[in-house]
Amino acid sequence: MSVFNYEQDADGIVTVTMDMTGPVNAMNAEYREAMSETVDKLEQQDGLTGVVLASAKSVFFAGGDLHELLAVEKGHEALFMEVIANIKDGLRRLEKLPVPVVAAINGAALGGGYELCLACNHRVAWDDKSVQIGLPEVSLGLLPGGGGIVRMVNMLGLEKALPYLVEGKKVVPAKALAEGMIDETVEKPEDLVPRAKAWILENKENEQAAVQPWDRKGHRIPGGSATSPKLSQIIMGTPIMLLQKTRGLLPAPEKILDVAIEAARLDFDTALRVESRALAFLAVTPEAKNQISTFFFAMNKVNGGASRPQGIEPTRVVKVGVLGAGMMGQGIAYVSAMAGIEVVLKDISLEAARKGKAYTEALLDKRVSRGRMSEEKKASILELILATEKDQDLQGCDLIIEAVFENMELKNKITASTETYLADNGVWGSNTSALPITRLAEASSKPENFIGIHFFSPVDKMPLVEIICGEKTSDETLARAFDYARQIKKTPIVVNDSLGFFTSRTFGTYLDEGVRLLAEGIHPVQIDHIGKALGMPVGPLAVYDEISQALTHKAQSTWKELGMMEEFGDNSPSVDVVNTLVEEYGRGGRHHGGGFYQYAEDGSKAIWPKLFDLYYKPEVQYDEDDMKDRLLFRQVIESLKCLESGVLRSVEDGNIGSIMGIGAPFWTGGYLQFVETYGYPRFVKRCNELEAKYGERFTPPQIALDKAREQAAA
Ligand code: NAD
Numbered sequence: 001m002s003v004f005n006y007e008q009d010a011d012g013i014v015t016v017t018m019d020m021t022g023p024v025n026a027m028n029a030e031y032r033e034a035m036s037e038t039v040d041k042l043e044q045q046d047g048l049t050g051v052v053l054a055s056a057k058s059v060f061f062a063g064g065d066l067h068e069l070l071a072v073e074k075g076h077e078a079l080f081m082e083v084i085a086n087i088k089d090g091l092r093r094l095e096k097l098p099v100p101v102v103a104a105i106n107g108a109a110l111g112g113g114y115e116l117c118l119a120c121n122h123r124v125a126w127d128d129k130s131v132q133i134g135l136p137e138v139s140l141g142l143l144p145g146g147g148g149i150v151r152m153v154n155m156l157g158l159e160k161a162l163p164y165l166v167e168g169k170k171v172v173p174a175k176a177l178a179e180g181m182i183d184e185t186v187e188k189p190e191d192l193v194p195r196a197k198a199w200i201l202e203n204k205e206n207e208q209a210a211v212q213p214w215d216r217k218g219h220r221i222p223g224g225s226a227t228s229p230k231l232s233q234i235i236m237g238t239p240i241m242l243l244q245k246t247r248g249l250l251p252a253p254e255k256i257l258d259v260a261i262e263a264a265r266l267d268f269d270t271a272l273r274v275e276s277r278a279l280a281f282l283a284v285t286p287e288a289k290n291q292i293s294t295f296f297f298a299m300n301k302v303n304g305g306a307s308r309p310q311g312i313e314p315t316r317v318v319k320v321g322v323l324g325a326g327m328m329g330q331g332i333a334y335v336s337a338m339a340g341i342e343v344v345l346k347d348i349s350l351e352a353a354r355k356g357k358a359y360t361e362a363l364l365d366k367r368v369s370r371g372r373m374s375e376e377k378k379a380s381i382l383e384l385i386l387a388t389e390k391d392q393d394l395q396g397c398d399l400i401i402e403a404v405f406e407n408m409e410l411k412n413k414i415t416a417s418t419e420t421y422l423a424d425n426g427v428w429g430s431n432t433s434a435l436p437i438t439r440l441a442e443a444s445s446k447p448e449n450f451i452g453i454h455f456f457s458p459v460d461k462m463p464l465v466e467i468i469c470g471e472k473t474s475d476e477t478l479a480r481a482f483d484y485a486r487q488i489k490k491t492p493i494v495v496n497d498s499l500g501f502f503t504s505r506t507f508g509t510y511l512d513e514g515v516r517l518l519a520e521g522i523h524p525v526q527i528d529h530i531g532k533a534l535g536m537p538v539g540p541l542a543v544y545d546e547i548s549q550a551l552t553h554k555a556q557s558t559w560k561e562l563g564m565m566e567e568f569g570d571n572s573p574s575v576d577v578v579n580t581l582v583e584e585y586g587r588g589g590r591h592h593g594g595g596f597y598q599y600a601e602d603g604s605k606a607i608w609p610k611l612f613d614l615y616y617k618p619e620v621q622y623d624e625d626d627m628k629d630r631l632l633f634r635q636v637i638e639s640l641k642c643l644e645s646g647v648l649r650s651v652e653d654g655n656i657g658s659i660m661g662i663g664a665p666f667w668t669g670g671y672l673q674f675v676e677t678y679g680y681p682r683f684v685k686r687c688n689e690l691e692a693k694y695g696e697r698f699t700p701p702q703i704a705l706d707k708a709r710e711q712a713a714a
Pocket of ligand 1: 323324325326327328329346347348352402403404405406407410414431432433434454455456457
């Protein structure tokens with residue numbers, strides 16, 4: 001029995017229903033065999049009048065087999081090219097059948113799934129938001145290699161196709177229809193196959209219905225070929241714009257652009273071969289390996305609950321208390337209410353609490369004005385939030401999240417006085433940025449129910465939540481906090497308690513190294529430039545200004561009081577720089593009148609001139625690669641130390657946390673994944689070089705030495 005169910009009806013139309021082994025249909029070896037057998041059969045089929053390609057799964061077709069792609073090794077590209085050629089051959093034969101072929105798209109058709117649809121003469125989709133359509137391969141460092149680039153360019157024209165190829169834009173059926181990516185929609189999924197068949201019958205006399213546009217005589221690409229004057233402007237300008245976005249760090253979008261331009265220049269079949277070669281090139285790049293490993297495999301594992309303790313029933317929060325309606329509290333209230341949770345938003349005065357609730361109202365107003373939400377829905381969400389100054393309103397909350405000022409004494413006082421309002425077995429979560437959870441839990445009568453739930457700012461936009469277990473936090477509490485994070489549609493990573501947990505601690509090394517470079521005499525503009533050239537969203541000095549030197553200065557004195565400063569590294573020259581800025585010059589950061597930069601009213605900024613007098617030494621010149629590696633390796637080493645000491649409970653959490661919480665460069669796939677493709681022996685060697693030149697903070701951690709030894713022996 002084939003995994004492609006084959007059935008011919010009285011009108012001669014064959015419906016091929018893909019029902020592959022496993023939860024989804026994917027372009028693996030099983031697919032290649034099934035497709036080739038099916039096309040053989042169709043080519044020989046007596047009385048064939050048309051073909052409908054349908055799916056028995058809820059996802060129409062999931063795309064390429066990422067396990068297979070991840071396994072392709074450098075030097076084995078030729079073998080992989082054969083696999084691609086086989087896939088392309090199946091699709092080419094399908095679209096060359098002398099009868100019309102119609103895709104009946106009942107679920108997501110992304111990547112290879114949409115490439116399959118492109119090789120059909122007509123595309124009908126169920127008009128539902130679960131049916132996403134597009135070619136998102138670029139987000140995994142790859143390109144659509146099943147003819148996706150070449151068919152899109154030939155079908156839509158270069159200009160229109162580019163955003164879908166280079167940015168990997170995904171769309172719902174209504175938009176796909178408007179863009180010409182599909183041809184029809186139906187309201188109910190059960191209407192799909194009947195409608196597909198009806199179209200075939202309606203076009204019985206229309207010979208062109210069975211011929212793809214690019215196989216028709218005199219086919220012209222919409223908008224013109226690559227040599228047309230109009231397109232030459234796009235061809236000249238797009239690479240420059242792209243480079244500004246990728247900073248030259250991501251090979252996939254550049255390759256996609258190349259192939260798309262070639263597709264607008266070459267004949268169809270030659271362009272298909274160019275596309276295959278480009279995919280084989282990308283598949284073996286470290287960037288693709290990193291992105292597939294983290295953005296697909298690690299992400300699925302993390303969101304799938306790998307870090308959630310097993311055997312505990314799933315839970316849902318019905319009523320959450322949020323203490324502190326400041327910047328973080330108001331965001332937490334918003335995301336909770338959006339998930340349908342009742343929220344008690346408490347601050348020291350009713351006015352402050354109401355101000356926090358007004359934040360939700362403003363965000364909802366924006367949605368309403370954009371037509372993305374009804375007035376009724378807005379009202380029902382707002383109704384879920386009770387702004388209050390009274391502790392008693394917290395009665396019966398199954399979760400309370402504390403987001404008051406970062407002050408241990410205040411937090412302890414509040415824990416003791418309000419945890420009594422929690423429902424039986426309710427969870428207490430602190431949103432502290434850096435105070436140790438185990439210490440904070442000492443103020444609780446139930447430390448096993450106490451946990452860190454660390455959000456990122458702005459809460460409504462940032463997708464990550466870092467859950468921190470204190471020494472006494474129970475598995476059940478962790479499971480509940482994890483379930484809450486999923487309930488509000490965030491990605492939760494789980495870490496053990498330590499100074500700065502995982503994300504702040506690792507990010508802190510980026511800031512520290514940036515400020516060290518400044519203290520050593522490097523030009524401040526160059527430092528921020530190097531941070532960005534590495535792929536960080538913002539340079540270390542600029543981001544320090546946003547976080548605020550004043551806050552770090554305050555946190556450092558708290559850590560000193562707690563006897564934890566040594567762990568942070570109180571002998572770092574960066575501590576002196578921050579002390580000088582804050583204590584002597586009152587430069588506490590962007591929102592404190594300026595920091596490393598000064599800010600003009602028109603929104604522009606420039607380096608604070610005094611910084612040059614204080615630190616800049618033109619005679620100090622370092623190799624640019626050294627500076628890049630200093631900023632990168634500090635973070636990688638810290639991540640490895642977090643893994644070694646058990647702060648990180650899994651590699652996947654470390655990689656997802658570095659990308660989504662720290663802003664690690666995309667191409668690395670996260671700081672632990674970076675070392676996987678860089679290679680441990682090479683990493684240790686480079687650490688040793690940096691250590692010899694710049695100091696012991698670059699000493700490779702034991703875990704790296706062990707792995708390097710293992711890899712060298714293998
Ligand atoms: P904020 O100053 O904007 O807000 C704190 C709020 O707490 C204020 O509205 C204040 O009136 C209120 N408050 C003080 N005492 C209270 C009490 N007894 N009961 C109820 N409310 C009280 O601070 P924020 O930036 O929202 O930070 C809050 C917490 O979140 C801190 O622990 C901070 O370290 C942490 N955090 C902040 C960020 C960030 O980027 N700002 C990120 C992650 C975590």
